[in-house]
Amino acid sequence: MAYNVQVDVDKCNGDGECVDMCPVSVYEMQSGKSSPVNAGDCLGCESCVEACPTGAITIEEA
Numbered sequence: 001m002a003y004n005v006q007v008d009v010d011k012c013n014g015d016g017e018c019v020d021m022c023p024v025s026v027y028e029m030q031s032g033k034s035s036p037v038n039a040g041d042c043l044g045c046e047s048c049v050e051a052c053p054t055g056a057i058t059i060e061e062a
Helices: 017-021 047-051
Strands: 003-007 028-030 033-035 057-061
Touching: 003 033, 017 047, 047 057
Parallel strands: none
Antiparallel strands: 003 057, 028 033
C-alpha cells in the first residue's frame, strides 16, 4: 500500500518529533522544518501524526 505524506510547513514548529518517531525515516529536517523526503517508505502507522503537536502532518492512502 502506498501513502501520500504531507507536511504543512506553515503549521510545522520544527521540533523534529516526527523525525524521531518514524520507524522508517520518512522525515528529515530541512531549513528548520520537517520534510517527507522518503515518503515512499511510509508504512501508514501514523506515529508521526500522533507525535506532531501542531497537526502539520497528514497521511492518506494513495
